[in-house]
Amino acid sequence: MWSPDAEDQTVRQYRFLLRTAPLDALEAAHAEALSPMWRSRRSVVLRAVQEGLMAGARLDPDDVGPLAHLITLGERRRPGDFLAACPLAVLTPLAAAVILSEAMFGRFGGYAAWDGLEPEVADAAEWADGGFGEHWHDVLVSRVSYRNFVGGPSSPDTAFGGH
Known part of the structure; x- marks a missing residue:
């Protein structure tokens, strides 16, 4: 074991x-x-x-x-x-x-600095939402904020010239 x-x-x-x-x-x-x-x-x-x-x-x-x-x-x-x-x-x-x-192949970047500690166990609720505990999941489910070319608020409908 x-x-x-x-x-x-x-x-x-x-x-x-x-x-x-x-x-x-x-x-x-x-x-x-x-x-x-x-x-x-x-x-x-x-x-x-x-x-x-x-x-x-x-x-x-x-x-x-x-x-x-x-x-x-x-x-x-x-x-x-x-x-x-x-x-x-x-x-x-x-x-x-x-x-x-x-x-x-090529996946050992950062190995030399790794402390060998195990990550904390994910919450059951975190797995239930379909995120699979991946860090990118938070980005995918966060609210997207659209901006027009001068930085003002926009939406997907108006971002490219629509009304």
């Missing part, structure tokens, strides 16, 4: 990616890492998802896409839950495969 005290470099890099990489890239990296993995190891990963994230009850170890999705989203929502449920003997090769995947 994973613990922050006994963490090796591979798992630390994997955690960094889980916290910082875009969800779509993470999901693609997990699918790429899980596909060639032995079915018995994917069974262990699935069991860790089921126990740690309380998800995937109807999945089969061969359901690579949905399994990758659950790992990615689950670790973003509840940091450390999947990691704690996955045995280190399976977590380490999974982490290595994700790190080396094409989708993760």
Whole structure:
């Protein structure tokens, strides 16, 4: 089982990616890492998802896409839950495969300065609104303020010459 005290470099890099990489890239990296993995190891990963994230009850170890999705989203929502449920003997090769995947190429900007701390767990209400805890979500749902070419108030209807 994973613990922050006994963490090796591979798992630390994997955690960094889980916290910082875009969800779509993470999901693609997990699918790429899980596909060639032995079915018995994917069974262990699935069991860790089921126990740690309380998800995937109807999945089969061969359901690579949905399994990758659950790992990615689950670790973003509840940091450390999947990691704690996955045995280190399976977590380490999974982490290595994700790190080396094409989708993760160039995603280690800021790793050297990362303190290794887990982010605070998102509020359940934050997830319920469909924002998925992404920082850009606040920008998308904030009220847009339109301005005309001289800086005065405008609207989408009048911004381009309409009345």
